[in-house]
Amino acid sequence: MTLPVIETEGLTKYYGRSRGIIDVSLQVERGEIFGFLGPNGAGKTTTIRLLLDLIRPTRGQIRVLGLDPRRDGVAVRRRVGYLPGELALYSDLTGQQVLEYAAHLRNGVPRKEIARLADRLEADLSRPIRTLSHGNRQKIGLIMALMHRPELLILDEPTTGLDPLMQQVLYELLEEVRRDGRTVFFSSHILPEVERLCDRVGILREGRLVAVETVSGLKGVAVRRMDLVFEGPVDPEPFRAIPGVREVAASGATLHIAIQGSLDPVVKAAAQHTVLNIVTYEPNLEEVFLAFYRDDARQATDPRRPTTDD
Amino acid sequence: MLRSVFLKTFYDQRKAILGWGLGLGALAYLTLLFYPSVQKAGEFYDQILLALPPEALAFLGNIRSFTTMDEYMTGSLLSYLPLVLAIYAVGAAVGLVTGEIEGGTMDILLAHPISRWRVVLEKYAALVAALAAICLIFGLSMLVGGLTIGSDVPPGRWLLAGLHLLPLTLLYGTVAFALACAVRGRATAVATAITLAVGGYILNGLVPLSERLQPLEKWTIYYWYIAGRPLGDGIILEHVALLLVGSLLLLLIGLVGFGRRDIVP
Ligand SMILES: Nc1ncnc2c1ncn2[C@@H]1O[C@H](COP(=O)(O)OP(=O)(O)OP(=O)(O)O)[C@@H](O)[C@H]1O
Ligand SMILES: [Mg+2]
Numbered sequence: 293m294t295l296p297v298i299e300t301e302g303l304t305k306y307y308g309r310s311r312g313i314i315d316v317s318l319q320v321e322r323g324e325i326f327g328f329l330g331p332n333g334a335g336k337t338t339t340i341r342l343l344l345d346l347i348r349p350t351r352g353q354i355r356v357l358g359l360d361p362r363r364d365g366v367a368v369r370r371r372v373g374y375l376p377g378e379l380a381l382y383s384d385l386t387g388q389q390v391l392e393y394a395a396h397l398r399n400g401v402p403r404k405e406i407a408r409l410a411d412r413l414e415a416d417l418s419r420p421i422r423t424l425s426h427g428n429r430q431k432i433g434l435i436m437a438l439m440h441r442p443e444l445l446i447l448d449e450p451t452t453g454l455d456p457l458m459q460q461v462l463y464e465l466l467e468e469v470r471r472d473g474r475t476v477f478f479s480s481h482i483l484p485e486v487e488r489l490c491d492r493v494g495i496l497r498e499g500r501l502v503a504v505e506t507v508s509g510l511k512g513v514a515v516r517r518m519d520l521v522f523e524g525p526v527d528p529e530p531f532r533a534i535p536g537v538r539e540v541a542a543s544g545a546t547l548h549i550a551i552q553g554s555l556d557p558v559v560k561a562a563a564q565h566t567v568l569n570i571v572t573y574e575p576n577l578e579e580v581f582l583a584f585y586r587d588d589a590r591q592a593t594d595p596r597r598p599t600t601d602d
Numbered sequence: 603m604l605r606s607v608f609l610k611t612f613y614d615q616r617k618a619i620l621g622w623g624l625g626l627g628a629l630a631y632l633t634l635l636f637y638p639s640v641q642k643a644g645e646f647y648d649q650i651l652l653a654l655p656p657e658a659l660a661f662l663g664n665i666r667s668f669t670t671m672d673e674y675m676t677g678s679l680l681s682y683l684p685l686v687l688a689i690y691a692v693g694a695a696v697g698l699v700t701g702e703i704e705g706g707t708m709d710i711l712l713a714h715p716i717s718r719w720r721v722v723l724e725k726y727a728a729l730v731a732a733l734a735a736i737c738l739i740f741g742l743s744m745l746v747g748g749l750t751i752g753s754d755v756p757p758g759r760w761l762l763a764g765l766h767l768l769p770l771t772l773l774y775g776t777v778a779f780a781l782a783c784a785v786r787g788r789a790t791a792v793a794t795a796i797t798l799a800v801g802g803y804i805l806n807g808l809v810p811l812s813e814r815l816q817p818l819e820k821w822t823i824y825y826w827y828i829a830g831r832p833l834g835d836g837i838i839l840e841h842v843a844l845l846l847v848g849s850l851l852l853l854l855i856g857l858v859g860f861g862r863r864d865i866v867p
Contacts, residue, residue: 348710397711
């Protein structure tokens with residue numbers, strides 16, 4: 293078994309008295325794309341900045357590429373590419389100059405790789421950063437993170453500010469990184485991008501890691517909404533009895549159903565009537581979170597489950 | 603210019619270096635142009651000096667007369683110039699560290715394979731180089747002024763007088779630099795450094811008022827500068843060394859502090 297690329301153990305950070313993250317134990321394996329999800333203030337940025345040794349843990353252990361980022365920071369950062377959540381670049385330099393500086397700090401980076409990335413992302417490197425829009429700045433930041441072909445990419449909400457076209461390009465670039473056997477760890481609010489890219493996701497809530505799941509597992513617990521349009525009004529009761537169904541509302545000939553897990557039993561039950569249309573809605577992030585919060589709350593009140601306190 | 607943190611930082615100071623160097627240099631040049639007429643009317647100006655209270659003279663470097671070049675330049679410029687230059691030193695020092703943390707670019711810098719102590723050392727080296735450059739431009743301006751009025755001060759002395767500003771202003775700048783490295787925000791660093799500079803200068807002016815204040819003279823820090831006279835009896839190497847060692851110790855505090863801190867704006 294190979295060593296995890298990122299490993300944290302009981303990682304805790306308080307900013308003075310204010311909570312950053314609490315007891316986060318996490319493993320990211322080589323070659324995977326790991327998504328880090330959580331609402332605002334959950335602690336995603338805190339975790340990421342701890343991995344880069346920009347801030348120091350209150351408690352707990354960190355290993356990145358098998359090394360301690362505090363003791364062997366230079367060695368770690370040589371092999372890591374990082375995009376901060378709130379990207380700031382030297383505003384009086386051009387994109388080209390910023391990347392030149394970054395390349396010097398890395399003792400040289402192939403120019404061809406910079407050119408390739410700039411081309412893919414359609415980044416304009418000739419203009420001063422100060423004159424660039426948010427999204428166009430983000431592109432420079434992404435090139436900076438990717439240009440030395442790092443073993444591990446740590447990206448804090450990388451798609452913020454990018455238009456849908458450029459988001460797609462970034463997804464492709466990240467998939468290429470995975471194809472090379474390199475690893476991506478990124479935070480996000482956007483479920484479709486997490487679904488599309490990630491092998492596994494970690495969900496952070498109020499500073500605690502509440503779940504680490506594969507994407508299919510995540511979908512399994514997600515509550516999805518569907519509308520069944522029948523020829524005429526249908527009795528909603530049998531649908532309420534189906535396991536996994538959370539909610540059924542009837543309006544005319546239509547049933548609005550919220551369901552967790554497989555849609556199969558609902559579709560089978562519907563087939564007993566004449567169905568004109570079935571509309572399903574992709575679960576949104578909020579619903580996934582809610583599903584996890586519910587599970588989490590249930591576990592917390594389950595007396596058989598050992599509770600941890602701090 | 604983007605080859606290293608040192609070069610980039612120094613390059614970023616280029617306008618400030620020229621502005622401060624030429625600005626102070628022009629002041630020195632003009633001051634020198636007046637010297638021949640002041641010297642001619644020597645008695646007149648010396649009467650004014652005699653009429654001044656001793657603490658006022660202390661603020662002007664304890665000069666007794668305007669008739670020698672050393673006393674003239676000290677009284678009209680060199681006595682208070684370190685305080686003026688300290689404004690640059692302190693501002694630049696805090697900007698180099700806190701500016702980059704608050705601006706968010708420190709995140710990017712420290713995400714590269716460069717150690718924190720190396721970042722601190724390169725930035726500090728750039729600060730020293732920038733201050734030295736300003737002092738040198740200032741010295742050169744005095745040299746040109748000296749030649750213009752046909753002064754008999756040897757050329758090297760003018761340059762020495764320029765560089766003599768460096769150890770004291772660097773010390774003030776290093777106080778700010780070290781605190782900016784170790785403590786979050788700008789306020790602590792700026793307030794401490796400015797208090798030290800202005801407080802020392804004022805205290806130095808008050809020392810002649812009372813015998814009891816006399817032992818404080820050496821603690822003003824400013825004393826280690828003003829006692830040396832590059833245009834007169836010469837600089838005092840021990841004093842210069844003392845100021846430089848002080849900066850070195852402060853730099854160590856900055857190095858340790860920066861290594862331990864969280865990078866948070
Ligand atoms: N410098 C700081 N000082 C005090 N508290 C902080 C600081 N930085 C973060 N926090 C707190 O730590 C918690 C986690 O913040 P963090 O920025 O890690 O969240 P996040 O998941 O990245 O949120 P977002 O999605 O909004 O980027 C928040 O409650 C925040 O208030
Ligand atoms: Mg964040």
